[in-house]
Amino acid sequence: MVLTVEHVAKRYGSRVVLRDVSLRVGRGRLVGVVGENGAGKTTLLRILSGDLGADAGAVHIDGTLGYCPQYPVLDEELTPRQHLRLFQIAYRLPGLDRAESLFRELGLTPYDRQPVKTLSGGTRQKLNLIVALMHDPEVLLLDEPYQGFDWETYMSFWHIAHRLREAGRTVVIVSHLAYDTQRLDALYRLGDGRLHPAPATGAQG
Amino acid sequence: MSAYRTAAGYSLLALAKNRLALILLAVFLPLWITVAKTVATPDLFPFRLRASGEILHAGGDKITMISGSLNAVSLLVGFWMFSAARRTGAFDRRLTAAGYPRGALLAAKLTTLLATATVVSAYAVGWMLLYWRPLQPGLLVLAVLAASLIYGAMGLFLSLFLPGEVEGMVAIIMISIIDLAPQNPVAATTANNPLITLLPSYGSLQTALQAGFTHRLTITPLANSLAWLAALSTIALAAFFRHTRTHPAPTTRRSGPVHAYRKR
Numbered sequence: 001m002v003l004t005v006e007h008v009a010k011r012y013g014s015r016v017v018l019r020d021v022s023l024r025v026g027r028g029r030l031v032g033v034v035g036e037n038g039a040g041k042t043t044l045l046r047i048l049s050g051d052l053g054a055d056a057g058a059v060h061i062d063g064t065l066g067y068c069p070q071y072p073v074l075d076e077e078l079t080p081r082q083h084l085r086l087f088q089i090a091y092r093l094p095g096l097d098r099a100e101s102l103f104r105e106l107g108l109t110p111y112d113r114q115p116v117k118t119l120s121g122g123t124r125q126k127l128n129l130i131v132a133l134m135h136d137p138e139v140l141l142l143d144e145p146y147q148g149f150d151w152e153t154y155m156s157f158w159h160i161a162h163r164l165r166e167a168g169r170t171v172v173i174v175s176h177l178a179y180d181t182q183r184l185d186a187l188y189r190l191g192d193g194r195l196h197p198a199p200a201t202g203a204q205g
Numbered sequence: 206m207s208a209y210r211t212a213a214g215y216s217l218l219a220l221a222k223n224r225l226a227l228i229l230l231a232v233f234l235p236l237w238i239t240v241a242k243t244v245a246t247p248d249l250f251p252f253r254l255r256a257s258g259e260i261l262h263a264g265g266d267k268i269t270m271i272s273g274s275l276n277a278v279s280l281l282v283g284f285w286m287f288s289a290a291r292r293t294g295a296f297d298r299r300l301t302a303a304g305y306p307r308g309a310l311l312a313a314k315l316t317t318l319l320a321t322a323t324v325v326s327a328y329a330v331g332w333m334l335l336y337w338r339p340l341q342p343g344l345l346v347l348a349v350l351a352a353s354l355i356y357g358a359m360g361l362f363l364s365l366f367l368p369g370e371v372e373g374m375v376a377i378i379m380i381s382i383i384d385l386a387p388q389n390p391v392a393a394t395t396a397n398n399p400l401i402t403l404l405p406s407y408g409s410l411q412t413a414l415q416a417g418f419t420h421r422l423t424i425t426p427l428a429n430s431l432a433w434l435a436a437l438s439t440i441a442l443a444a445f446f447r448h449t450r451t452h453p454a455p456t457t458r459r460s461g462p463v464h465a466y467r468k469r
Binding site for chain 1: 215304305
């Protein structure tokens, strides 16, 4: 298993968000996690990414990790190009070929020298996603990754997700709506602090 | 080195895009110094320099200009640093989680603070020199720089728990008033109270008064500035390290760093 989650629990004060979450995901799998607002989806993903501490449980990730947070976490004063340079250093990448290719695929190239504060919400979200993908991680955690995307970009996103799966990457996508269940290998519903397997899956390319 | 240079370069670039801070630098700071010079009385005013114990006589306009410029640089550098720290807090966290060297990012922040404080201080002293020749201009720069650095570090410190720019600005203004008003030898009857030696700008004001009106150098007041700077910087830096740490689950096992080195 590339991603193993064992009995993870988390509470904020007296409010229990995650009671007992376990999950095992193999290589080359595209997995969805859905749940109502406030069910704890973002909390779970933040724990898996190491952004937030859990009260109990274990997480095992076998390989490099990419994490796309729910809201764009970017520097408003810098351009997308400058973001690439910073994350190139962070990921220690020799070049930016993959990032450039993602820029073109998601239509970000025309904006690459504009400060982020002048970009639309959807365009910021594209950069938010590319920053998580540009080092070709083995495990990808995506929190509502297509918020604000137009239809064409939305379809590009799924094209990229399926290409990643074919390349043996493991992708976990969190969403509050179960729109895309047919595109996934497995779907889980987060409710009552636990993950429940949900039906209606079967990946399409 | 590349990580440090890139982070410092982008950090300074982003700072230079803060229009409000630039307007405050270009207009507010000269205006404050000019108003202090023109409105306050030039009559000689006797006061005791706490640092050396001697009685000095200096023009009220010059004393007010020193006090006013310290106030202006404190507000400006404090706001600038607060604003930058609030803007990049979450992003720094993402960047370091992705593997960006924290030491390089931290060094870049310190460089930004030092560069901003130096530019603002030199600019403020430049404006004062238009109106007046202090006896030790170099020491005056040092005194203003100390206030700039302390309030810059205070901006970083306040950004840890204040939510927005308005809250940060109000807090910095209030602190600056409480700090400088009781020390002003012209306006305050409290300037001789021993408690003022504990205030953040005590070292700067005493050193600036020495620089303006004496040929002597007593560095003891700057030890006060250094203590404030060290305390505020240490808290801000410790908070930066705490803020940018990752949180593995209690028994997490990972095959490598969260975002590990990947050769292509």
